Amino acid sequence: xxxxxxxxxxxxxxxxxxxxxxxxxxxxxxxxxxxxxxxxxxxxxxxxxxxxxxxxxxxxxxxxxxxxxxxxxxxxx
Amino acid sequence: xxxxxxxxxxxxxxxxxxxxxxxxxxxxxxxxxxxxxxxxxxxxxxxxxxxxxxxxxxxxxxxxxxxxxxxxxxxxxxxxxxxxxxxxxxxxxxxxxxxxxxxxxxxxxxxxxxxxxxxxxxxxxxxxxxxxxxxxxxxxxxxxxxxxxxxxxxxxxxxxxxxxxxxxxxxxxxxxxxxxxxxxxxxxxxxxxxxxxxxxxxxxxxxxxxxxxxxxxxxxxxxxxxxxxxxxxxxxxxxxxxxxxxxxxxxxxxxxxxxxxxxxxxxxxxxxxxxxxxxxxxxxxxxxxxxxxxxxxxxxxxxxxxxxxxxxxxxxxxxxxxxxxxxxxxxxxxxxxxxxxxxxxxxxxxxxxxxxxxxxxxxxxxxxxxxxxxxxxxxxxxxxxxxxxxxxxxxxxxxxxxxxxxxxxxxxxxxxxxxxxxxxxxxxxxxxxxxxxxxxxxxxxxxxxxxxxxxxxxxxxxxxxxxxxxxxxxxxxxxxxxxxxxxxxxxxxxxxxxxxxx
Numbered sequence: 062x063x064x065x066x067x068x069x070x071x072x073x074x075x076x077x078x079x080x081x082x083x084x085x086x087x088x089x090x091x092x093x094x095x096x097x098x099x100x101x102x103x104x105x106x107x108x109x110x111x112x113x114x115x116x117x118x119x120x121x122x123x124x125x126x127x128x129x130x131x132x133x134x135x136x137x138x
Numbered sequence: 139x140x141x142x143x144x145x146x147x148x149x150x151x152x153x154x155x156x157x158x159x160x161x162x163x164x165x166x167x168x169x170x171x172x173x174x175x176x177x178x179x180x181x182x183x184x185x186x187x188x189x190x191x192x193x194x195x196x197x198x199x200x201x202x203x204x205x206x207x208x209x210x211x212x213x214x215x216x217x218x219x220x221x222x223x224x225x226x227x228x229x230x231x232x233x234x235x236x237x238x239x240x241x242x243x244x245x246x247x248x249x250x251x252x253x254x255x256x257x258x259x260x261x262x263x264x265x266x267x268x269x270x271x272x273x274x275x276x277x278x279x280x281x282x283x284x285x286x287x288x289x290x291x292x293x294x295x296x297x298x299x300x301x302x303x304x305x306x307x308x309x310x311x312x313x314x315x316x317x318x319x320x321x322x323x324x325x326x327x328x329x330x331x332x333x334x335x336x337x338x339x340x341x342x343x344x345x346x347x348x349x350x351x352x353x354x355x356x357x358x359x360x361x362x363x364x365x366x367x368x369x370x371x372x373x374x375x376x377x378x379x380x381x382x383x384x385x386x387x388x389x390x391x392x393x394x395x396x397x398x399x400x401x402x403x404x405x406x407x408x409x410x411x412x413x414x415x416x417x418x419x420x421x422x423x424x425x426x427x428x429x430x431x432x433x434x435x436x437x438x439x440x441x442x443x444x445x446x447x448x449x450x451x452x453x454x455x456x457x458x459x460x461x462x463x464x465x466x467x468x469x470x471x472x473x474x475x476x477x478x479x480x481x482x483x484x485x486x487x488x489x490x491x492x493x494x495x496x497x498x499x500x501x502x503x504x505x506x507x508x509x510x511x512x513x514x515x516x517x518x519x520x521x522x523x524x525x526x527x528x529x530x531x532x533x534x535x536x537x538x539x540x541x542x543x544x545x546x547x548x549x550x551x552x553x554x555x556x557x558x559x560x561x562x563x564x565x566x567x568x569x570x571x572x573x574x575x576x577x578x579x580x581x582x583x584x585x586x587x588x589x590x591x592x593x594x595x596x597x598x599x600x601x602x603x604x605x606x607x608x609x610x611x612x613x614x615x616x617x618x619x620x621x622x623x624x625x626x627x628x629x630x631x632x633x634x635x636x637x638x639x640x
Contacts, residue, residue: 090393098387099608099610106613
């Protein structure tokens with residue numbers, strides 16, 4: 062079964078402050094919407110743990126938006 | 139003049155007194171104003187009873203107040219100790235005990251203020267709004283005839299135990315670093331510099347104070363934690379030409395730059411030189427940056443003990459994955475465990491010699507003894523290898539590591555986690571995910587406690603109460619037991635190896 066945006070948001074809930082998470086536009090870069098490097102790192106860890114995928118440096122640099130992350134997770138699983 | 143602050147303020151600044159020395163949150167400070175404020179601050183410190191040779195702790199964001207406090211202190215022969223303002227009360231308490239300052243200059247409401255009160259050290263609360271009124275009518279300090287060998291600054295860095303190590307540098311070290319970095323970067327008077335490392339670090343000190351002020355250039359000070367949005371805004375508004383940062387911010391900028399409205403390469407404005415240090419720059423970040431901006435990221439390797447980069451690489455001589463070549467006037471070599479040089483291509487510990495290397499830690503002869511070889515070479519604690527004059531850094535000899543470009547002491551984090559009621563045992567190591575470096579905690583929960591997401595979140599909240607945010611573990615892995623030596627010491631290297639293979 063494919064993951065959904067809601068699944069992602071649930072997974073990232075502890076990594077990103079609630080007010081930032083609530084306002085996230087899935088089509089815009091996370092780094093431009095108040096998600097700092099510590100939150101970004103925590104998200105990458107949560108994504109690896111929850112969906113059992115591993116991100117390389119090259120792939121990580123392409124995961125800019127929530128939509129990018131969703132597509133990556135569903136392709137990698 | 140051998141007093142470095144006197145050199146900058148009394149010999150250099152008058153050559154370009156109407157130029158802008160610094161910009162901060164849209165405000166400008168000319169060189170003439172910087173000289174006046176620094177002299178008055180020196181006068182105020184003397185009025186408050188700080189004698190030449192006396193120490194002053196500075197816990198301020200990068201700001202005009204910090205520049206004037208630092209330079210005023212040094213000008214009057216006092217010793218400023220600029221500290222990272224993201225540390226916590228316990229860290230400041232330890233610095234106060236080690237440095238024994240006569241005064242603490244600090245922002246309102248800061249944890250360092252409580253630590254000063256508890257230690258009975260007088261504090262001066264300061265920000266850029268109170269700076270001018272405070273210094274009105276204060277008689278300027280007379281430049282103190284400090285010698286080249288006199289201590290000009292105390293930097294604080296973290297040791298393996300989590301206890302701060304105080305690294306003194308002399309006035310002469312400032313002249314040496316100024317010349318070395320000035321030559322390497324080729325900073326010009328019309329440059330506008332922005333450095334994401336704060337002035338409390340040696341990296342921030344030479345980038346935001348020494349390099350710009352010695353040639354009459356302009357430094358842009360960002361009092362806040364650097365973010366990609368802020369950085370891109372400052373590039374545009376302040377017409378930044380030289381950008382010095384850590385790998386994680388380049389990664390964040392790459393991740394932020396593709397926004398539909400703020401299109402990419404244009405976001406760099408007039409930036410002509412990008413530089414990364416503090417951690418190894420991943421090759422993929424270097425390549426993506428070049429593809430997107432047309433600029434190759436210069437790199438450097440150094441430490442608080444050397445006060446500057448002693449190895450560096452710049453175009454056209456950048457070999458991704460290496461730190462570069464030894465810079466003048468330093469010597470670097472790779473040693474075996476008996477401190478004998480190894481042949482080219484054989485890994486060992488990197489050791490350094492050169493004019494700005496510290497003579498040793500403040501009040502810590504045991505630590506000092508450990509970092510120098512019998513020949514007087516500084517042992518960096520970093521493993522590395524040299525091939526054809528190019529150095530590659532391979533990691534630490536001890537358990538220290540960096541996350542997001544900042545030092546993390548595993549013991550400091552472990553002690554914080556062990557004070558959580560559900561933790562039986564833990565060990566902390568560095569790790570990475572994608573291009574990010576992180577703090578990873580390996581935790582054995584107490585019997586009957588459930589190892590799950592709830593405990594992860596509880597541990598992170600608990601850690602945040604006493605640790606700087608960048609030391610809070612991002613990844614928490616539960617174990618039934620931890621690998622131990624026969625003598626009962628946790629083997630962090632085994633955990634590191636397991637994690638990188640898994």
